[in-house]
Amino acid sequence: MALRNKFIISGLALSTLMIFGCSNDAATELKATQPVAEKIPYLVKSPHGDRNDPYYWLRDDERKAPAMIAHLEAENAYYDAYRSSYADLTATVEQEIIGRIKQDDSSLPYVKGDYEYSTVYEAGKEYPIYQRRDLRVADAEPEVMLDVNELAQGQAFMQVSNMQVSPNQQLLAYMVDPTGRRQYELRIRDLTTGEDLPDRLQGLSSAIAWAKDNETLFVIENDPQTLLSTRVLKHKLGQPAAQAELVYEETDNTFYMYVSNTKDGEYITISLSQTVSSELHILDADTPNAEFTLFAPRERHLKYSADHIDGRWIIRTDMDAPNYQMMQVSHADIGDKANWQPLIAPSDDVFIQDYEVFTDYLALNERSNGLRRIRIVPWQDPAAAQVVAADEQAYVMSFERNVEQATDTLRYTYSSLTTPATIYAYDMSSGEQQQLKQTEVPNYNASLYSTERTWAKADDGTMVPVTLLYKKGFSKDGTAPLYQYAYGSYGSSSDPYFRSTVFSLVDRGFVYAIAHIRGGQEMGRQWYEDGKLLNKINTFTDFIDVTEHLVAAGYAHPDKVFAMGGSAGGLLMGAVANMAPQHYRGLMAHVPFVDVVTTMLDETIPLTTNEFDEWGNPKQKAYYDYMLSYSPYDQVSAQDYPAILVTTGLHDSQVQYFEPAKWVAKLREHKTDANPLMFKTNMTAGHGGSSGRFARMKEIAEEYAFILNLLEAK
Template sequence: MKPIHYLSAAIISAIAGLSLNANAADSITAPVAKKVPHELVTNGHKRIDNYYWLRDDTRKDPQMLSYLQAENAYADAEMADTKTLQSQLFDEMKSRIPLHDSSLPIKSGHYYYATEMVGDNEYPIYVRSSTLDGQDKQTILDVNQLAKGHAFFNLSNVEPSPNEKLLAYTVDTVSRNLFIAKIIDLSTGKPLSDELVNIQGDIVWGNDNQTLYYIKKNPTTLLGYQVYRHTLGQTQSADELVYDETDLSYYTYLRKSKDKSTIYIAHQATEATGVHLIDANDPHAKPVAFTARDPQLIYDVQKRGDDFYILTNLGAKNSRIMKVAAKAIGDKARWQEVIPGSDTAQIQAFELFNDYLVYQVRSDAQSHIKVVSLKDGSQREVAFDGEAYSLDLYGNNELDNTVLRLQYSSFTTPTIDYDVDLTTLKLTQLKQQKVLGDFDANNYLSKRIFVKARDGAQVPVTLVYRKDTKIDGTAPLYQYGYGSYGANMDPSFKPELISLLDRGFVYATAHIRGSQMKGRGWYEDGKKLNKKNTFNDFVDVTKSLVAQGYGAKDNVFAVGGSAGGLLMGAVINQAPELYNGVAAHVPFVDVVTTMLDESIPLTTNEYDEWGNPSQPKYYDYMLSYAPYDNVKKQAYPNLLVTTGLFDSQVQYYEPAKWVAKLRDYKTDDHLLLFKTDMESGHGGASGRFNGLHETAFEYAFFLKLLKQK
C-alpha cells in the first residue's frame, strides 16, 4: 500500500472516511464539572483544588460517574465523523494478525509448554507436550473459557507443580491488580477447593507439591507486602505468614531458582533492592537475608551449584557481575568480581548456565549480548545486524543447556525467535512473527539519530518511516516518549503502526532522560530534582526533528502514557505551540497531591523516583512542573485523554480533574476529549483484539486533525 499524501480536503475525506459536512458535534456542549473548593496545605503552602470531589475510592458516586459518562458521550459525539475511519483502521490492524498462531515450546521439567491463539479468540490456550514436536499435546488451560462472562480478564501467572500434576494460576477480573489464585488437577481438569484472594499475581510452588507461596496485598494501597505459605486443602485464613515487609517503599516479588532448590523473595525500591532466600525443599523453612539491606545497594541473584552470581551496583554505577559461595552469603566483603563495571556500558541482565554466563549490556544506546565461558573465562559477543533494535532473553529455564533463547525485533523487523549455540555462537532462526497482508519490510526505513538538548546532552531518537515518504518538512510526525523509572523503550515491531506509516507519518521514539538508554547516569539525570530534563529533552527533540525535516511544524503529534502522560502534561504547559495534537493515556498528572497521600496505591514506593513532597525542596520542585497545578490560561493543542475507572497505578480522578481544569482555563477552541473505560484499568482493554479499538480511536483522532497543505 502506498502512503497517503495530503493533497486536498476532498481526497482526505474520501480516503479517511471523514465528513466534509458540518461537525455533527456542533450541537453537543462539552461537559463542565462543578467547582467545589478543597483546601490542601503542605509545608505552610496552601492550594485550592476545585475538582477534588471527583475522587471516589468506591467508584460508585453518582455525580462522579455521571460526569465521566458525559465526557464519554461528548468524545463519541465529537468523533462521530470518524466512525468509518475507526472501523477501517481496526480492520486494517486486525487483518495483519494471524488468527491462528502459537508460541515456541519452552522446556520446563519433563514437558514443553506453549500457548496457542485460535480464530477470533481474545485469549490464549495453554498446552504442553512431552516432545518438542507436540505429538501428545495436552490442553492445560483455556483462558477463553475462564474469561467468559468477564468484561475484563487478566491471567498473570501459570505455574505447574514440581511433579507437574497440578497447575496453579492467578487471575484478575476487575483490573485493580488484586488477583485470585486457583488450582486444577491436570489429570482430570477439575479445580481443587483451594482459592487464594486479594493476592499479587506471582506464586511459587514448594518442592513437596503441597505448598504454595504467595504475596498478600493491602486492599487499600494495593501494595504486596506479606509472603504467605499455603498448604493444599487448608483455608486461606490458616496460612502461615512467612515474611512481612515493613518498609512501604519496597515492592515484593517471588520467583524460583533454575535448579528449583531456592525460592527468592525479592524486594525492590527505586534506588535499592534486596533478596531473602527460602529452602524450597523445606515446607517449614524461614527466609534468610542474602545480605543486610542497604539503601544504596541494588542487586539481583541467580544460583549455580554452590555459588550465587550477583548483578549489582556495588562499586559500579553501571553495574558489574560478582559471585559468592552459598555458605558465605550475608558478607559483601566476600563477593568476587566476575565481570567488571564500565563508565560507558551498563550491564542490565544476565542468564546462568552450567558452562556459560550470558549478560546483556547497553552501550551507545544499543543492547548487546555477551557470552562468557565459565571454564576458561573467554568472552565473545553475539552479532546482530541493524542500527536500532531490541533484544530480549526469555525461556532460559534450565542450567543444563548450551543454547540461549532470545528474541530480536526492530521497527522494520517483525520479531524473530533465535536459538544461539553458546559454543559456536551460531544463530538458528526458529520463528518470525507473521504479518499478513501486503507488508514488505523493504518499504520502510528505521534509523537512530542523536539530538542535542538545550544543555548539550545528546538524546537518542529512533525513527521509522516509509522510504517513499519525503523528509522535507511536509510529513506528519508522531513522537512518543516515556522517560521514567529507568525504563528503556527499545524499538520493536508494532504491526498497528503500519497504518500510520502507510499514511505518510514519520514515527519517532525519543529516548529521553529518565530512561537508561545511556546508562544509569541517564536515568539519574531525569528523576527527582532533575526531572525537568525529561520534559526539556522531549521538547528539544520535537524542535530538532522539525528543523531537520522529519516532521511538518503544524502536524506534530505527541503521545505518552502513565508517567509518559505526565510528560505530555508538562510538555503542553511548556511548549503547547509545537503540537497539533497530543494523546495522554492514563496520565500521572496530579503529582503533588498523589505523592502526599500514602493511602493511594504506589505512593510510598515512588519517593525515590519523584521525591517526597513533605520535604520542602521536593514539594517546591514538583509543584513547579506538576501538570495539574500548572494549567494556565493559554492555548493548548488538541487533546485526547484516556483512563480506566479501575486503574490501580494512576487513579482515574487524576486525568478527570486535569481535563476539568483544562476546560476551565484553556483559551482555544481546540478539541479536548476525555474517554474513560468503565470496565478496565491501567493497561486498557484486555484481549488481543479489543485494545486495537483504542488504537484506532487515537489514530483517527490524529488523522482528523491533519492540517491540509
Template structure:
C-alpha cells in the same frame, strides 16, 4: 425519451438525492458537533495540606508549618468507584467524545480492519521445552483470549489443552490471566485471574489429569509460584495502598493457615519472590528504587529461617541468582553506577566475601544474570541498545562473549527458558522493521537459530526504513531519536510525524516492531521515539539525570527532540502530534504546558498528571515507593520543585493543541480522577477553540482492554484521531467499511 434515457435520468436523480441526504446529514452532524458543549465539573474548592498532617504518613521529614494548595475538583476522587455523581459525569464525558469523533466512525472501522489484516489470528507461539513436555500458547480466529497447551516430546504426541482463557473470561468485561505455571512434576497448573483491571488476583490450581480445580484457591494475591515440588506454593499479598508487602507459603491440601514468611513494614519498600532455576533456593527480595535486600530459603529445607545475604544499606542495590557453589550478584557496590557482576560462596554470602567476576566497565549497563547448569547469560545495555552476553565459567575465571546481530538498531531480550540443564538459550529479537522473532543460541556452536518470526500478514519490510538521529538538549546532552517510515512515501517536504516518549523509572523505550503503527506509516506519517532522560536507554546515569530535582530534563529533552525534527525539516508543528502513557502522560502534561505551540494534537494515555496531590497522600497506591522517584512534596526540599512542573497545577490561560485523554476507571496505578480533573481544568483555563476529549473505559484498568479485538478497536480510535489531526486520512478511509465493524 428512450427507456434507457429514462432509466439514466431516474438513476441520476436518485444519486443526486442520495448525495443531498448525505450532505444534509453531514451538515446536521457538523452543526450538532459545534453546538454540543463539554460536560462541566462544578468547582468545590478544597485546601489540600502538604507537610506534617497528624495521624498520616507524610514521609520522614514533613514540613512545618503545613502549606496548602487549592484544588477545586478534589471531590472527584472516590476510592470506591461507586459515586453516582462522578460516574454520571464520566458517562457524559464518553458521550461528548463520541459526538466529537462521530465523523471518524468509518475511518475507525477501516483502520480496525487494517489492523486486523496485520494479525495472524490463528497462530501459536514456538513451543518451549520444559521437562518432558513442550509448552505453548495459541490463538484462534474469533477468540479473544489465548489457549494454553502442551505436547509430550514424543513423536506425534497429541495436544493437551491446559487452560482456555476464553472460558474463564465468559461473562466478564475484563479478564487478565497471569503467572500460568505447571508444577515441577507437570501434574498441576497454577494461575491467577483478575476480573476488574485493579491488578488484584485470585490464585487457582488445576489438576491436569482430572481437569478439575483443586480447593486450594487463594484470594487477593499479586504473585504466585511453585516451590521445589508440587506440594508448596509461594504467593504475595498487598496492603491497602496496593504495595506488595507480605510473602506467604501455602501447603497444598492443608487446612492449616498459610505461613507468613516475611512482612515489609517500611512503606517505601515492596517485597517479591524469585526462584532460582536450579530449584535449590527461593529468594525473598525487598526493594525500593534505590536500595535492596535479599534473603534466601533452602527449598529442600524449607523450615530453616530465611538467611539475609546483605542487610539493606541506603543506596546499595543488588539481585541474586544461583550457580554451582556460588551466588552470582548484580550490584552497584563500590560505586559501580552501571552495575557489575560479583559472586560469593553460598556458604559465605555476606558482602565481605563478594568478589568481582569482571572488572567494572562503565560502558556496559548490567541488568541481570540468568544462571543455567553450565553457563550464564548477562542481560544489559551498551551503546544505547539492549545486549546479551554468554558467560561460561572456566575455573576461577569466566569467558564472556556477546551475541551479535546484523542490524544496527534493534531490541533483544531473554524469552521463556524453563530448563536448567540445557546448552541452548532462547531469546527474542526485533527492530522497527523486523517483527518479533524467537531464536535459540547454542552455547557450544555459538550459533543462533531462528525458530519462528511472528507472522505479520500484508507487511513488506522492504518498504520501510529506519533512522537514528540525535538532538542537542538544553544542557548540551545528545538525545537519541529513532525514526521509522515508508521509504516510498518519504518526501523532501515536511511530513506528518508522530512523536512518542516516556522517560521515567529507568524504563527504556527500545526500537522494536509495533504492527499497530503501520496505518500511520502507510499514510505517509513518520513515527519517532524520543529516547529522553529518565528512561534507561543510555544506562543508569541517563535515568538519574532526570529524577528528583532533575526531572525537568525529561520534559526539556522531549521538547529538544521535537524542535530538532522541525529544524532538520522532517516535520512542522502543524504536522506533528505527540503521545505518552502513564508516566509518559506526565511528560505530555508538562510539555503541553511548556510548549503547546509545538504540536497540533496530543494523546495522553492513563496520564499521571496530578503529581502534587497523589505524591502527598500515602494511602494512594504506589505513592510511598515513588518518593524515591519524584521526591515527596510534603518535604520542603521538594515541594516547590515538584509544584513547578506538575501538569495539573501548571495549566495556564493559553492556547493548547487538541488533546485526547484516555483512562480506566479501575486503574490502580493512575487513578481515574487525575485525568478527569486535568481535563476539566484545561477546558476551564485554555484560550483556544481546540478540543480536549476524555475517553474513560468504565471496565478496565491501567493496561487497557484484555480482549485482543477490543484492544485493536481502542488502537483504531487513537489512530483515527491522530490521522484526522495530521490531515493524513485517505478518501477511501471515509467510505463505509467492508466489514461489519462498528467503532
C-alpha cells in the same frame, strides 16, 4: 527555547473546531454539550501550604458515587459524539491493525521436565490458550492447561498474570484478575483432571513460588487500599485460605516485594526492591517449613539480584558500579556482601541490563550506545567473551525463555522497527545460530520501510538518541507528519521493538519517532539519574528538543506533529502541553499521571510511598516546590492547547482515574482555544486498558483515527 524555564508559554491559536473536521454547526453543538464539572472547594493539606482543588470531588475510592459516574459517562458520550463523524475512518484503521495479526498463532514451544509447553491463539478469540504436550508419549496431542477465553465468559475484563506448574508437573497455580485493579485471586488446577481445586486465596499480588513438596505455595498479600505487598504467606493445599501462615512481613512501605523460584528450582526467594536499594531472602525449596535466610542486608544505594547454580550464587549489583557489575558467592558464604567476589567488571559505557546463568556460560543482556545487545562469557575463559552481531542501525536483543541451565543453547529475540520479533537459538560454544521462529505479520512487507537513528541536541548540550521509522522513498523536505513517542521515567527504556500497529500511520506518510529521553536508562544509569527527582525537568525538555530537532532537520512539518505517552509518559504529555503547546498539533495522554503533588502527598494511594526516590517526597519543601513547578494539573493556565485525547480506566490502580478526570475538567475551564479535548474512561478496565487482544487493537485504532481526522481536516 529561551522561555523553556518558564512553564507557561503561549500557544498558536487554532480558532475553530471546523479545521478539525467539524462544521460550524457541529462545532457549536460540541462546545455546547461538552461536560462541565461542578466546582466544589476542597483544601489539599500540605506542610508547605494548602491548595484549593475544586475538582477533588471526582475522587471516589469505591468507584460508585452517582455524580462521579454521571460525569465520566457524560465525557464518554461527548467523545462518542465527536468521533461519530469519522467512524468509518476508525473502522478502516481497526481492520488494518487487526489485519496485521495472525489470528491463529502459537508461541515457540519450550521444554521443561517431561512436557513441551506453548501458548496458542485461535482465530477470532480474544485470549490465549495455554497447553502442553507429554514428551513421554509418542505422537501425543497437546492438552489444554488453561483456556482464558473460558475464564473470560461473562466477564468484562479478565487477565491471567502468572502461572506456575508444580515440580511434579501435576498442578498449575495461576493468578486471575477480573477487574483490572491488579488484585489477584490464586487458583490451583489439577492438570490430570482439568478441574480447579477448592483452594482460593484473594487480595494477592501476582507472585507465586512452589516448594518441592508440591503442596506448599508462597504468595504475597496486597493491602486492599494501598495495594502495598508487605506480607508473604505460606499456603498448604487443602487448608482454608484464612489459615495461610505469615512467613515474612515488610515494615518499610517504600519497598516492592516479589516471591519466585530460582531457575534451578532449588530455592524460593523473597525479593525486595525500591528505587535505590534491594534485599533478598532465600529458602531451600526442600524445607518449606524452615526460616528464610537473609542473603545480604539492605543498604541505601545498594541494589542487587541473584540466581543460583551448582552451589553458588551469581549476582548483578550496582555496588561501586553505577552501570552494574557481576559478582559471585558460594552458598556457604551468603549473608555478607564482603564475601562477594568479582566476575565481570563494571564499565562506564556499557550497562548490564539482565543476565542468564548456564553451566558453562554467563549470558549478559547489555546496553551499549543505547542499544540492547547480548554478550556471551565462558566461565573458563571470560576474556573470550563474544557479542552477538546485529546489522541494523537500531535494534533490540532480549532473552527469550531459557529454562535449562545445563545447555550450550541460548534462546534470544531480535527485533527492530522494521523486523518482527525473531527468535534465535544461539550456540554459545560455536557462535552459530538458527532462526526458530519469526512473528508472522500478514499484510506487511519489511522491504518497504527503513529505520534510522539520529541524535538531538538538548539545551544543555546532551545528545539524545532518537529511533525513526518511515516508508522508503521518504524525503526530509519538511512536509511529513510526525508521531513521536517517549516514556522517560523509572529507568524504563523505550526500546525500538517492532510494533505492527504503527504502520497504519507510517503507510499514510508519517515518520514514527521514539525519543530516548533522560529518565529512562538507554544510555546507562546516569541517564536515569539525570531525569528524576530534582532533574525531572530534563525529561520534558529533552522531548521538546527532539521535536525541534526533527522539525529543523526536515523530518516533519511543524504543524503536523503529534505525540503520545502513557502513565508516567502521560505526565510527559501533560508537562509538554503546558510548556510548549505551540509545537504540537495533537497530544495523546493514556492513563496519565498528572496530579503529581496531591498524589505524592497521599500515602493511601497505591505506589506513593514506593516512589519517593523517583519523584521526591513533597513533605520536604525542596521537592514540593519542584514537583509543583511541573505538575501538569497544577500548571494548567489560560493559554491555547493542542488537540488532546485522554484515556483512563475506572479501575486503574497505578494511576487513579480521577487524576486525568480532574486534569481534563481544569483544562476545559482554562484553555483559550477551540481545539478538541476528549476524555474516554474504560468503565471495566484498569491501567493496561482492555484485556482482550482485539479490544486493545480497537483502542489503538481510536487513537490513530483521532490523529488522522485532525490531520485530514486542515
